[in-house]
Amino acid sequence: MAEKLKPPRGFRDFPPEVAILRREVISRVVRVFERYGFDPLDTPSVEYWETLAGKYGEEAESRLIWRFTDPWSGREYALRYDLTVPLARFIAGRPDIGLPFKRYHIGPVWRHEEPQRGRYREFYQCDADIVGSPYPEADAEIINLTVDALRELGFTEFKVKLNDRRLLAGVFEEELGLTDPLRVYRIIDKLDKIGLEGVMRELSKTGLGEPLVGRIAEIISHRGEPLEELSSLCAKHGGNPRVSEACKHLEGTVELLNDTSSVELDMSLVRGLDYYTGPIIEVVLEKPRIGSVAGGGRYDNLVELFTGKHTPATGVSLGIERLIDAGIELGIYSVSRKTVTQVQVIVLDWSLLKHAWATVKTLRDAGINTRIDMARANEDSQRRKARKLEVPLLVYVGAEEVKNNTKTIYDTRTGERKVVPQEELVKTVKEMLAKTP
Amino acid sequence: MAEKLKPPRGFRDFPPEVAILRREVISRVVRVFERYGFDPLDTPSVEYWETLAGKYGEEAESRLIWRFTDPWSGREYALRYDLTVPLARFIAGRPDIGLPFKRYHIGPVWRHEEPQRGRYREFYQCDADIVGSPYPEADAEIINLTVDALRELGFTEFKVKLNDRRLLAGVFEEELGLTDPLRVYRIIDKLDKIGLEGVMRELSKTGLGEPLVGRIAEIISHRGEPLEELSSLCAKHGGNPRVSEACKHLEGTVELLNDTSSVELDMSLVRGLDYYTGPIIEVVLEKPRIGSVAGGGRYDNLVELFTGKHTPATGVSLGIERLIDAGIELGIYSVSRKTVTQVQVIVLDWSLLKHAWATVKTLRDAGINTRIDMARANEDSQRRKARKLEVPLLVYVGAEEVKNNTKTIYDTRTGERKVVPQEELVKTVKEMLAKTP
Numbered sequence: 001m002a003e004k005l006k007p008p009r010g011f012r013d014f015p016p017e018v019a020i021l022r023r024e025v026i027s028r029v030v031r032v033f034e035r036y037g038f039d040p041l042d043t044p045s046v047e048y049w050e051t052l053a054g055k056y057g058e059e060a061e062s063r064l065i066w067r068f069t070d071p072w073s074g075r076e077y078a079l080r081y082d083l084t085v086p087l088a089r090f091i092a093g094r095p096d097i098g099l100p101f102k103r104y105h106i107g108p109v110w111r112h113e114e115p116q117r118g119r120y121r122e123f124y125q126c127d128a129d130i131v132g133s134p135y136p137e138a139d140a141e142i143i144n145l146t147v148d149a150l151r152e153l154g155f156t157e158f159k160v161k162l163n164d165r166r167l168l169a170g171v172f173e174e175e176l177g178l179t180d181p182l183r184v185y186r187i188i189d190k191l192d193k194i195g196l197e198g199v200m201r202e203l204s205k206t207g208l209g210e211p212l213v214g215r216i217a218e219i220i221s222h223r224g225e226p227l228e229e230l231s232s233l234c235a236k237h238g239g240n241p242r243v244s245e246a247c248k249h250l251e252g253t254v255e256l257l258n259d260t261s262s263v264e265l266d267m268s269l270v271r272g273l274d275y276y277t278g279p280i281i282e283v284v285l286e287k288p289r290i291g292s293v294a295g296g297g298r299y300d301n302l303v304e305l306f307t308g309k310h311t312p313a314t315g316v317s318l319g320i321e322r323l324i325d326a327g328i329e330l331g332i333y334s335v336s337r338k339t340v341t342q343v344q345v346i347v348l349d350w351s352l353l354k355h356a357w358a359t360v361k362t363l364r365d366a367g368i369n370t371r372i373d374m375a376r377a378n379e380d381s382q383r384r385k386a387r388k389l390e391v392p393l394l395v396y397v398g399a400e401e402v403k404n405n406t407k408t409i410y411d412t413r414t415g416e417r418k419v420v421p422q423e424e425l426v427k428t429v430k431e432m433l434a435k436t437p
Numbered sequence: 438m439a440e441k442l443k444p445p446r447g448f449r450d451f452p453p454e455v456a457i458l459r460r461e462v463i464s465r466v467v468r469v470f471e472r473y474g475f476d477p478l479d480t481p482s483v484e485y486w487e488t489l490a491g492k493y494g495e496e497a498e499s500r501l502i503w504r505f506t507d508p509w510s511g512r513e514y515a516l517r518y519d520l521t522v523p524l525a526r527f528i529a530g531r532p533d534i535g536l537p538f539k540r541y542h543i544g545p546v547w548r549h550e551e552p553q554r555g556r557y558r559e560f561y562q563c564d565a566d567i568v569g570s571p572y573p574e575a576d577a578e579i580i581n582l583t584v585d586a587l588r589e590l591g592f593t594e595f596k597v598k599l600n601d602r603r604l605l606a607g608v609f610e611e612e613l614g615l616t617d618p619l620r621v622y623r624i625i626d627k628l629d630k631i632g633l634e635g636v637m638r639e640l641s642k643t644g645l646g647e648p649l650v651g652r653i654a655e656i657i658s659h660r661g662e663p664l665e666e667l668s669s670l671c672a673k674h675g676g677n678p679r680v681s682e683a684c685k686h687l688e689g690t691v692e693l694l695n696d697t698s699s700v701e702l703d704m705s706l707v708r709g710l711d712y713y714t715g716p717i718i719e720v721v722l723e724k725p726r727i728g729s730v731a732g733g734g735r736y737d738n739l740v741e742l743f744t745g746k747h748t749p750a751t752g753v754s755l756g757i758e759r760l761i762d763a764g765i766e767l768g769i770y771s772v773s774r775k776t777v778t779q780v781q782v783i784v785l786d787w788s789l790l791k792h793a794w795a796t797v798k799t800l801r802d803a804g805i806n807t808r809i810d811m812a813r814a815n816e817d818s819q820r821r822k823a824r825k826l827e828v829p830l831l832v833y834v835g836a837e838e839v840k841n842n843t844k845t846i847y848d849t850r851t852g853e854r855k856v857v858p859q860e861e862l863v864k865t866v867k868e869m870l871a872k873t874p
């Protein structure tokens with residue numbers, strides 16, 4: 001395809017068969033979010049640059065945010081990088097909103113990534129957040145919602161990894177005395193790719209002594225049943241106030257989970273964004289291995305950056321792009337539904353257009369999604385097009401049908417053919433559509 | 438509100454009560470579009486600048502398109518200005534798509550407008566287009582769909598103005614010999630604001646002689662029942678091939694309209710975008726007078742700009758921002774639904790959290806949108822918050838309820854109060870919700 005006919009690199013067109021699937025996936029996510037009593041909120045695609053600046057961390061700040069200057073006003077704008085910082089800005093601007101505030105937001109975000117499989121420059125996030133609660137039940141609600149959403153989307157084999165920024169800070173900074181923990185986190189983050197030995201090798205290269213590398217390796221190997229791992233961690237490092245605070249909070253959270261079988265504490269989970277302050281989660285599918293499909297955590301200081309007023313918050317973001325890719329790979333989803341059309345009216349003789357047009361109207365007025373060819377094609381071509389789109393029913397309008405005041409209905413799925421009086425058309429079409437062959 | 442807490446000028450936050458209404462309006466539009474057999478298509482928010490350049494006309498090109506240069510690649514990008522040019526680019530890139538192609542697309546577009554009432558820098562368009570049909574039935578389908586959508590949205594008093602670019606060209610350029618018709622169109626476009634006398638005065642100022650101004654005034658006064666106006670126009674100017682072609686096409690279109698009572702031919706309708714080639718339409722509400730709420734037309738040459746291959750197309754764009762504003766003003770819509778939550782579980786004693794949590798789960802598992810307070814507030818504060826959001830039902834969990842294995846349900850709309858055994862909770866809640874007081 002000529003370059004000028006493509007969307008920009010890293011951006012995508014979604015033709016009907018993909019758009020229909022995406023919409024179905026999104027509507028299932030909405031169903032779960034609303035069942036949990038989250039309300040929709042929309043914020044704009046564009047923010048002032050200064051709204052986003054200083055919230056995400058170095059990489060996003062310097063490289064990943066799409067920012068631009070308006071030549072007329074000279075102001076700097078940016079396309080939103082996630083849905084969380086705009087939420088914090090919204091909350092900060094509405095002191096009367098009433099907390100706790102539960103909202104969901106589903107929409108595109110933009111990142112200046114190097115495009116690759118599963119990584120795009122425009123992609124949808126499905127976020128649910130609770131603002132105004134410092135309690136473990138808010139974090140538990142977010143995890144329960146995440147697990148329910150994944151189940152509703154058809155996934156059964158996944159792991160919810162759980163950790164806490166305070167555990168990381170308490171153990172790595174305070175207990176081990178690491179002065180540059182961010183550098184250590186970045187190496188730990190590669191665990192999936194390079195394995196524990198690889199992580200240890202890289203840690204040694206940064207100049208850390210062997211005993212310290214050994215202790216780090218031991219700590220990040222804490223993964224497993226959350227309450228067990230927490231009690232073992234707390235036994236070792238519970239004297240540290242941040243560790244004991246985190247242990248207590250996470251225990252309170254885990255006790256309110258509907259199902260802990262898919263949840264594990266994982267001390268190697270670090271997550272990239274700067275704004276997290278407490279529990280953090282990440283969901284990975286057991287197969288296919290396409291990386292994290294959801295992530296989130298507590299960010300108690302983000303609203304405060306705008307207002308100076310402490311406002312605790314926690315939330316999750318589902319990445320439906322990867323979930324859809326994974327669902328297709330697993331055979332849970334297919335891009336097989338090519339049209340929303342339920343009936344194609346086939347015109348056997350174009351001098352009967354007005355008669356056919358009236359039939360189309362009758363069907364549409366009854367709520368049936370109906371098409372009629374717009375190119376005055378011959379019967380064969382009309383039928384071929386309808387079958388290519390897998391339209392379930394064809395309704396024929398020809399001289400015979402007009403003369404007898406009947407319609408011929410053909411089910412493309414079963415081969416069944418019926419001739420019915422005009423007045424029974426809608427009823428019969430509905431009955432035939434209701435049968436899923 | 439401090440500047441830094443606001444969305445950028447001309448951009449908007451939609452809090453839940455507005456987002457809920459917008460979603461309802463959009464879902465009604467989708468229902469109509471799908472009934473007409475249009476399928477969803479999504480194209481990205483960002484396009485290469487050269488994709489949009491040279492399609493809309495001078496004003497959009499020079500001032501209204503949000504464009505920016507990527508500092509890394511040096512490439513010029515733009516936020517889409519409408520949904521039509523991206524559609525043309527998509528079609529041009531898919532020679533195997535199968536024509537006629539019917540798609541709808543609902544999403545935001547961006548224009549660098551000076552913000553004012555009803556005019557925003559980011560706003561939603563709801564577009565339906567048919568690509569690949571040169572026939573009047575395609576234009577008729579678009580008009581029927583537009584009228585049905587407005588009805589489905591609750592509007593009854595509106596006018597669909599109809600004209601044809603070929604009528605304008607045939608009469609103004611060829612018959613009247615206007616060498617700069619665009620300048621004349623721009624003056625005619627002010628008719629609603631300055632009246633016929635104002636238009637004539639401004640035309641005279643451009644140096645046009647009195648007889649010519651008089652003939653223009655006469656021509657643009659052609660408005661009324663479409664077939665009558667067409668036959669009168671054709672009688673006068675039908676010798677002109679463009680006029681006669683347009684008359685024939687429009688007559689074919691009007692004959693296929695389900696309801697012509699709201700349609701009028703209006704020779705003063707010019708429309709702004711460069712890409713229109715045939716019939717053009719615009720919908721205005723009779724009241725409130727908030728300008729055009731839908732517009733569209735035929736653009737037979739747009740795809741050709743990308744491919745060199747002639748590909749006729751026609752479509753419409755509904756402006757839901759103004760429709761929502763108008764609907765609220767008319768009292769058709771209200772922003773009264775503040776939450777999707779159906780039940781708030783009220784916790785009388787926070788030591789019973791786990792019991793209440795289980796009740797919440799029971800309700801959610803039954804598909805009922807349920808909340809529980811996340812701030813461990815006292816009963817009074819929980820109730821006040823729920824009533825402020827107008828949550829229909831409250832379900833109380835207290836020592837009494839736990840002891841007797843019952844639940845107390847309170848209907849905030851009617852004041853009705855019921856104590857039911859736990860096992861009848863879901864059934865009773867569903868029954869009470871089904872009653873709309």
